[in-house]
Amino acid sequence: MVILGGGVGGTIVANQVARQMSDDLKKGTLGVTVITDSEQHVYQPMFLYLAFDQVVPSEAKKPERGLLHRYVKMVVGAADHVDQDQKTVVMTDGTSVPYDYLVIATGSRPAPEQVAGLPEGGHLFYTEEGALRLRQALHDFEGGRVVITVGVPHKCPVAPLEFTLMLKAWLEAKGLGQKTEIVYTYPIGRIHSLEPVAQWAAPVFDDQKIESHIFFNPEQVDPEHKTITSLEGETLDYDLLVAVPPHTGQDVIGRSKLGDAGQWVPTDRASLRMKGSDDIFVLGDATDLPISKAGSTAHFEADVVAANLVSLLNGGLGSVRYDGKVFCFIETGLTKATYITFDYLNPPKPSEPTEMIHMFKMAYNRLYWLTPAGLL
Amino acid sequence: MADSVKIVDGRNSFCPGPLMELIKGIRQEPVGTVFEVWSSDAGSAKDIPEWVRRAGHELISNTQDGDVFKIQVKKLK
Ligand SMILES: Cc1cc2nc3c(=O)[nH]c(=O)nc-3n(C[C@H](O)[C@H](O)[C@H](O)COP(=O)(O)OP(=O)(O)OC[C@H]3O[C@@H](n4cnc5c(N)ncnc54)[C@H](O)[C@@H]3O)c2cc1C
Numbered sequence: 001m002v003i004l005g006g007g008v009g010g011t012i013v014a015n016q017v018a019r020q021m022s023d024d025l026k027k028g029t030l031g032v033t034v035i036t037d038s039e040q041h042v043y044q045p046m047f048l049y050l051a052f053d054q055v056v057p058s059e060a061k062k063p064e065r066g067l068l069h070r071y072v073k074m075v076v077g078a079a080d081h082v083d084q085d086q087k088t089v090v091m092t093d094g095t096s097v098p099y100d101y102l103v104i105a106t107g108s109r110p111a112p113e114q115v116a117g118l119p120e121g122g123h124l125f126y127t128e129e130g131a132l133r134l135r136q137a138l139h140d141f142e143g144g145r146v147v148i149t150v151g152v153p154h155k156c157p158v159a160p161l162e163f164t165l166m167l168k169a170w171l172e173a174k175g176l177g178q179k180t181e182i183v184y185t186y187p188i189g190r191i192h193s194l195e196p197v198a199q200w201a202a203p204v205f206d207d208q209k210i211e212s213h214i215f216f217n218p219e220q221v222d223p224e225h226k227t228i229t230s231l232e233g234e235t236l237d238y239d240l241l242v243a244v245p246p247h248t249g250q251d252v253i254g255r256s257k258l259g260d261a262g263q264w265v266p267t268d269r270a271s272l273r274m275k276g277s278d279d280i281f282v283l284g285d286a287t288d289l290p291i292s293k294a295g296s297t298a299h300f301e302a303d304v305v306a307a308n309l310v311s312l313l314n315g316g317l318g319s320v321r322y323d324g325k326v327f328c329f330i331e332t333g334l335t336k337a338t339y340i341t342f343d344y345l346n347p348p349k350p351s352e353p354t355e356m357i358h359m360f361k362m363a364y365n366r367l368y369w370l371t372p373a374g375l376l
Numbered sequence: 377m378a379d380s381v382k383i384v385d386g387r388n389s390f391c392p393g394p395l396m397e398l399i400k401g402i403r404q405e406p407v408g409t410v411f412e413v414w415s416s417d418a419g420s421a422k423d424i425p426e427w428v429r430r431a432g433h434e435l436i437s438n439t440q441d442g443d444v445f446k447i448q449v450k451k452l453k
Binding site for chain 1: 382384385386388389390391392393394395396397400403404407419423426427430431432
């Protein structure tokens with residue numbers, strides 16, 4: 001069994017299968033290999049706090065080897081493509097890793113270059129490098145007009161809202177509240193994709209004097225004149241631009257010809273098998289499913305994929321189904337948070353933010369490492 | 377239905393939801409592509425035409441088939 005991608009989803013699948021099949025792994029009748037292009041496992045939600053100088057990069061990383069079950073083999077290197085006919089993953093160094101079952105867990109990538117001028121004119125907090133640059137820009141910021149803009153598709157749908165509310169609280173605490181205007185733009189006709197979240201957030205924005213522009217899909221940034229224009233034709237001025245850029249699937253998916261035009265892998269929403277394949281499973285950000293790209297999604301999907309693989313390896317039919325479950329904390333400032341949970345059939349209902357939920361999220365940021373280990 | 381119609385199945389998608397799925401499709405497919413969005417949410421039948429108008433694409437049809445709203449859109453630019 002080969003797992004392509006050592007992020008949240010891939011690591012959970014490897015550890016859950018290894019724990020349940022450890023006798024077979026020990027005997028050598030089963031092999032579980034994780035292919036990952038980085039020795040470090042990255043906990044991406046920390047980048048949000050990194051931008052506000054609340055954590056440093058080392059707090060977002062741990063060696064992947066230490067998180068993997070001892071019988072799981074780890075190959076560090078970049079996969080060039082998947083050869084479905086030969087049932088191998090071909091690495092960029094020319095070596096091949098054969099599989100009977102393949103799990104695609106390659107995640108997604110922010111693609112600021114898809115918005116002309118954005119890499120030069122704007123900031124992002126979705127990568128370590130981006131968050132560090134933004135940290136410096138915020139440190140140097142003396143007031144002005146901050147525009148927060150959101151591209152489609154993107155992972156972690158609550159992060160734009162969280163960043164906006166955290167920025168507001170952070171500017172107030174720094175004494176820059178009166179000197180700053182915050183403008184939030186969103187691609188569709190309300191300020192969050194989830195209607196109950198949008199209904200909850202709209203009066204909060206009014207109360208905090210955060211201006212919002214809906215139906216705004218960033219198309220072009222003019223770094224010289226500091227303006228951003230949407231594909232709907234609206235232009236906004238900014239002093240500081242922070243974007244959640246549109247995302248794409250990884251290039252390995254494109255090179256393998258397994259994805260659609262955005263390099264997302266067509267996936268069955270219940271079985272999590274790649275459409276048209278019996279031996280390839282897909283999970284996390286890499287799928288083309290119309291659900292939130294979030295660590296929790298990857299986690300719940302990994303539970304399903306691992307259960308099905310263990311069933312298949314033991315002669316079962318592998319018929320556990322994914323119900324679309326997603327769970328997200330929502331930071332609502334620097335001291336309070338709320339959370340939402342929903343699935344294919346049940347919409348979310350955000351509750352009143354509390355300090356306790358914020359403290360729980362802070363604690364989870366430290367406990368996260370138990371999640372890829374398959375323990376939490 | 378013509379073969380070239382791309383189905384955007386946004387049924388039971390609370391987040392990102394049918395309109396974001398359509399925007400994703402429009403961003404990645406060529407001009408001239410016709411999309412048919414399937415949505416189980418009545419709000420989409422209003423939101424999608426509104427966005428299509430603002431973004432300068434063409435609304436071909438907006439119908440209801442049982443519990444599913446089916447909205448056809450052509451990418452114009
Ligand atoms: C700022 C920020 C805040 C977030 N906050 C939250 C939150 O609060 N809650 C939440 O649930 N989610 C949150 N997320 C989203 C979450 O981090 C992702 O959705 C999640 O990591 C997806 O998991 P995954 O396993 O699909 O992919 P990833 O965790 O991204 O892992 C993909 C792995 O594949 C590897 N890989 C890719 N291509 C190749 C290749 N060619 N060869 C070898 N290896 C390869 C990568 O190196 C990586 O290790 C946040 C994300 C960001 C950026």
